[in-house]
Amino acid sequence: MIGETMIEKLRGVRDFYPENQYGRRVIYETLYNTLKRFGFKEVCTPSIESLEMITKKSGAGIVDEIYAFKDKGGRDICLIPELTPSIARMVVQRQKELRKPIKWCSFSRHWRYERPQKGRQREFYQFNADILGVRSSRSDFEIIAAGIECMLFLGLSNFKFHISNRKILESFFDSHGIPVKEAFTIVDKRSKVSEEEFKEMIRTLGAGEECYLQLTSLLDISGTVSECIPQISDALKDTNTHVKEALDNLKEMGAFIDHYGFSKHCMIDLSIVRGLAYYTDMVFEVFDKKKSMRSLFGGGRYDDLIELFDGQKTPAVGFAIGIPMLELLMKEEGKWPEPDFGPDYFIIMLGNVEKEAFALIKKLRESSTVEYALTGKNMKNQMNEANSIGAKNAIIIGERDLENKTVTVKDMKTGTQESVQLNKFYE
């Protein structure tokens, strides 16, 4: 059918018909209400921004991957590919007035000009949460805890937060004279290559056998955050690293996670570096426990971004969750909410009863969903419509009944009918 219509939607965008939009609304409200309990407030940013703002954070290379164009005034603008630059701009604009910590969340739409594939559309939706203006293990923990609660409140359980602090590997590679950026790229690839290949790649950066062994013993550490701290210290004891602050950070977070009862949802994973992105300290990535550790979403601390945007030094930590990913996950776990669009009441009018019927419809709509046939129909057709749209009850208003000031209420599920005094609805 779609192929026959002349006008089609663009490639890589989605239409959300009511059946699908309903679940997205549930996701949205769940995330929003969860974050609200943590003290986050919602903000909303423009969809278009100056191109300069996006390249400032991500480099000029990003232009090829986004919707960038000139507006009619000749300005280079773009559809935003992510939220963080806009959040940074909003913070810088009001840095004097905004009380710290700033806790913001936002449901936003983004665009990337990529080859569309499953779960990767050109137009996509995200939920962001950020705490700005404070550098502390408590704020790192709040972001982790908020992320976990989002998953739990959506009914999801097959996930694990893999937590690290980039400063540990950074210092480790530094102490071995190995270029950090390149090493991070290789660490990022470890799960995708064989151990032999990994060893070879690390070696080409100048790592000897000892360094390789120390690195793998670090990367292989696994367990709750608290129980892994001694192992990390131990693995680093013969190296010349300066990781006290990072270890303290993980240790404190580990304690909070334990106190909060979230140990089972978290583990140490020093291989998490989150690419070469703008993260500075704590980083995390959430994995699907079921599906061979597919990465779901992530976040971390980014203390330099606001300064990059010419603002005062403002530490920050946050996460971004892709809504399509949540949709996929909820469908897999059988948690995707199916809408029940059937109205509470379907009003069936027989004869000259519109006066009483419309008054009743208005009254019932104060708290219920009420529909009625929008074209004149006989009893049978009206009842059929009530049935086909899944109405819970039909209220039959007939001339004869009205003489006795009654109507007939039919429970559409059981089929039972009862005569009800009209004024009962107005009490």
Added chain:
Amino acid sequence: MIGETMIEKLRGVRDFYPENQYGRRVIYETLYNTLKRFGFKEVCTPSIESLEMITKKSGAGIVDEIYAFKDKGGRDICLIPELTPSIARMVVQRQKELRKPIKWCSFSRHWRYERPQKGRQREFYQFNADILGVRSSRSDFEIIAAGIECMLFLGLSNFKFHISNRKILESFFDSHGIPVKEAFTIVDKRSKVSEEEFKEMIRTLGAGEECYLQLTSLLDISGTVSECIPQISDALKDTNTHVKEALDNLKEMGAFIDHYGFSKHCMIDLSIVRGLAYYTDMVFEVFDKKKSMRSLFGGGRYDDLIELFDGQKTPAVGFAIGIPMLELLMKEEGKWPEPDFGPDYFIIMLGNVEKEAFALIKKLRESSTVEYALTGKNMKNQMNEANSIGAKNAIIIGERDLENKTVTVKDMKTGTQESVQLNKFYE
């Protein structure tokens, strides 16, 4: 401050900080819940569409007024300036499967490249509601009633729905051999010019004195929909018009409006033609009763659009409300909701109490908003923070109290404090 930052937002777009976003959320939820009670279901459309789709409805001239550009694949695309074309496309795509009537609503973002002015931004937000697949006075009425309920549930009262059916003036001008399009343009301008000028303009289209008098007597008819029907018939009795269907439509709607108790919110106004737009029959425009009849929003029946989009003939009726207009109106009427961002509880930790504190925070967050100092602070600083963010209660957790398994709860408004057993929160 803004002038000093290097990165600025584009002209004509708005940032919504929490204080403002809160009211928008209230608007959104109110409109959505109102429409839901009428049986409308939410849909969501892409923000980018093929340019052809937009020009198909509005003509090639619109290209100068919108964000149109080539994507990297060389396609002519645009940021949607309105929702209706996308809705039409979605209906055509599934015209076989969709059960009629289709009742959809949507909260959407739009873009127009215009000179920004008060209440007119380049990026703006709308709420749309449409009933598709049925042509009847009942569906026209449902759209009017839903529009009125939206205003009422937002707490607004200074508005009036001006209702007409374009077929009446259409037939009137036809019967006088006057070109309808041109005449509509002039009728649209009547309130902005003097009566002499109006008369002159109409005369240039070929209207004689009699025609002018008949026209003004039609345009001057004012009163509830029901009471005006005889006046309209009367004003047309010496003309050769064919308006029975249109009059029946208004008469039926008038009766429904009366039954529903909405007469005070509606009036006949045959000068409402809604420009040269795609409307075919019933049209309405909402005016502000206070501010010298400023137009707020409008809607009407558009029975030809789906066919224009190569779909099966699908009658339709709907409205679009601009969110900035609602914001303005609510602020004027003192109905703009001010957020209360203060958390229910602010947890104050004194000494080594994190274990119990974090457990309590988690417990309380099951149903309350809970915050705490994200950096280590002394008692005074923590209490100051609780105060400055407007916390309703502070819970002070001290080492000594914990020995007795109690905490101190302070009502931040009254200042009263009481000792509470810790396990009381877990009951």
